[in-house]
Amino acid sequence: MSHAFPQPLDAYQVPRFAGLPTFMRLPAFEDPAQVQIALLGIPWDGGTTNRAGARHGPREVRNMSSLIRRVHPVTGLSPYDAVRVGDLGDAPVNPIDLLDALKRIEGFLASVHAAGAVPLSVGGDHLVTLPVFRAIARQRPIGMVHFDAHSDTNDRYFGDNPYTHGTPFRRAVEEGLLDPKRTVQIGIRGSLASASDTDFAEQVGIRIITMEEFADIGVEATLLEARRIVGNEPTYVSFDVDVLDPAFAPGTGTPEIGGMTTLQAQQLIRGLRGLNLIGADVVEVAPPFDVGGCTALVGATMLFELLCIVAESVAERALQTPK
Secondary structure (H helix, E strand, O other): OOOOOOOOOOOOOOOOOOOOOOHHHOOEOOOHHHOOEEEEEEOOOOOOOOOOOHHHHHHHHHHHHHHOOOOOOOOOOOHHHOOOEEEEEEOOOOOOOHHHHHHHHHHHHHHHHHOOOEEEEEEOOHHHHHHHHHHHOOOOOEEEEEEOOOOOOOOOEOOOEOOOOOOHHHHHHHOOOEEEEEEEEEEEOOOOOOOOOOHHHHHHOOEEEEHHHHHHHHHHHHHHHHHHHHOOOOEEEEEEHHHEOOOOOOOOOOOOOOOEOHHHHHHHHHOOOOOOEEEEEEEOOOHHHOOOOHHHHHHHHHHHHHHHHHHHHHHHHHHHOOO
16 A cells, blocks of 8 residues: 555564554654754753753653654554654764753754644653754744653752752743743643742742542643643643553652553643644653563553644644645
C-alpha cells in the first residue's frame, strides 16, 4: 500500500528490534522543510539540580518508541496519514557550558521554526523548553498546558544562577515568551523548599491545578478549565514525566509520590484535541534511574499522544491556509 506521507517501518515486515532507531521508526530527515512536524531530541541535562541522566532520554525514548503502533487506539486515526512527520535528529548541545548549550538549542529550533515545521521535542531536563520558546515565541507570547509535579517558576539557585530545570517558565514569562494568563499547570504537588515557591506563578496569573485539586475534580473538569484558559490562540504542551506517580515513571530526576496514572495523563492529552497547538515536548526521562525501560516507554507513549493531537491541529491549519 502506498502512502502520500512518510510512514513508520511496518513491524510485520521489519521486527521492532531491527533497523536504525528513530522516533516511531519514522524516516530520518536533515532538512526541516521536508516535514510538517519535526520529532527531535534535546539530549542535555545541564540544568538538573538532583538526579542527572535526562541527557540520555532521547535515545531511550527512540528505542522504546519502536513499540508504538501507527493508529491511535481511541480515535482510530493515524497522524502519519494527516501530515508529514519525521525524525530530525538531535539538537546540538554542549554538556559543559550551559549558556552555550541554550544558544545551540535555540539556533537549531529556530531553523526548524523558520522552515515551517512544528517541533515535538524529547529532553533532556525541563530547562530545554526555554530555548524552544526563544525560538518559536519571539514574535508573540504563547499559551501553555503544562503537566508537571513542579511549577518550574523558581528564580535563582546556588547563589545567583537563573538557569536550572526549576526556572524555565519564570524566565519565559520575564522574557515575554509565555503568556501567564494563558498558562495552566496540572499535577503540581510535593514538599516545598519555601511556602513562597509558587508565589510568582500565582502573582502573574498562572492557573495551578494541584494534584489534590485534580483528584477532587477529575479529568473532565480539569480539561474544561485548561481549555478555557488557553482558548484558541497558539498553545504549547509541555509534559514532564514526573507528573506521573513514580510507580509509573521511576526514571526521572525529581520524583514525587502521589502523582497521576498513565491513563489519566493519556486522557488529559487526548482531551486537548482541537486546540491551536504549535509545539510540544516530553522531558525529564532519566534512563539511569529507569526500571526495565518503563519510563522511556511512558515517554514514547506520551509523545505519540501529543503527536496525534498536534497532527490534527497542523492539518487543520493547513486546510485553512490559502494555496
